[in-house]
Every structure is written in C-alpha cells, then in structure tokens.
Amino acid sequence: MRVTRIIADLRVADVEAAKSFYTHYLGLSTEEFNMGWVARYTSPDTGANVQLVTRDAAAPEDPVISVLTEDVDGAYAEAQELGYEIVHPLTTEPWGVRRFFVRAPDGTVINVVRHRD
Template identity: 30%
Template sequence: MSSTNLVSIRIITADIKRLVQFFEAATQITAKWFTEDFAELQSKSFTLAIGSTKTLAFFGEGIAEPSTNKSIIIEFFVENVDDDYRRIKELTHEIVQEPTTMPWGNRSLLFRDPDGNLINFFTPVSDEAKKKFA
C-alpha cells in the first residue's frame, strides 16, 4: 500500500508580488523566491506555494484561473487568533468573520486575501479541540 501526503497548497495569481507580501505579513513567514514567478512560504507543518499565471504555461491552457476560488478555505493554526486579528484587520478590509468560537471548539477568524481566497486562522479553545492538535 502506498502512502499519500499533502505537502503544499499552490495559489495561482495575476499579481504574485502583492499576494506573497500579503501572506508574508499574515503568517509572519518570509517567502523563498525560486524565480520571479514562483515563491514558497514554508513552516514545519506546511508549504504555501504561490505562482504567477506565467507558470501555467507548463501545464497547458485553461488549467487554473486566478481569483476565482469560491470552494476552498486555507486554514492556519495560530497561537492566539484574537491577537492575530488585530494585525490581519490592518492587512485586509475583507474580514468575513471576526474571531468567533465555533461549535467544534476552535476560535476562528475568516478573511480574504487580495485575490479573494478565503483564509481561516484558528486557535483550539475547547478541551477536545486542544487534544486534537496537541
């Protein structure tokens, strides 16, 4: 039996510099640029890759379209979502949900990046949620 591991999420954008700068400020992680059209933000637990629309030429026409996502939420576990909220509301005017404790035990902040992708910063607050992420 083979093993499958999710190693990264890639966002395609028409304005890579703007999006990379946004995620650097939001996550407080410095991006590593591989080319002027491709960068990654790496932590111990994830890699967020950001590619310009020019990178789509390697895959073929019509493969992805920037700024059209309405079905995926990119989620980040953060130490204190209320502290991050103060910083995030300075980065975007598109706060979808201020920090709210959800029924499953996470305190959640939903906002959109400059391309409209939905981002969730969350902190486990219930005992059960804390155990899940321990």
C-alpha cells in the first residue's frame, strides 16, 4: 500500500467542547469539516492537523489513526491476503469516503481511507 497521509484520530467526549483547545491554543484554526461526531482541524501555516472523534457513526470500533491511500481497494485486498482482521468492511460511506478498518497485530484499529476526488 502507498500511504499518502496519516491523521491522528483523537477520541473526545464532545467535538464542540474540545474545539477551542485545538483551534485557539494549538492554532489548528482551519475547520476542514465537521460532521458533529468527527471534525478535522488544520494549521493554516503548517498543514499539521488532527481529527476529533466522539464515536464513529458507521463502524463498530473507533480508529486511532486514519491512513489515506489512493488505492483503498488494493489495500483491502492486501490486508485480506495477509490475514489481518477486518473490523469494518470496505464501504463507500454516505459522506463520500471509501474506507475499511483493519486491526494491526498489536490491536490498534486503523481506518484505511480514500477521500473522494
């Protein structure tokens, strides 16, 4: 798999309550999106970012990181061939991303995703 970007997914109780710390104090002032249960904040100066997640709206477990790739279908096939546990099947979500969740051998749940063009 060719990884193009990795984003930390931080579990928070309430996105709006946590927003001020990340946007004001850390300077991640650009809100790339906010779906209520997940929001991404980015520094306009450096591009550093984080996603705040309360609970994944469509999957049975929450990921720790989101790994972006251009070939999510290929990554899914490779994960299956290698025998890794698929936590959430390859799905095109209603909000437009195509993704699956895989459990790393250490137990970490990873969201492997391709954003729409």
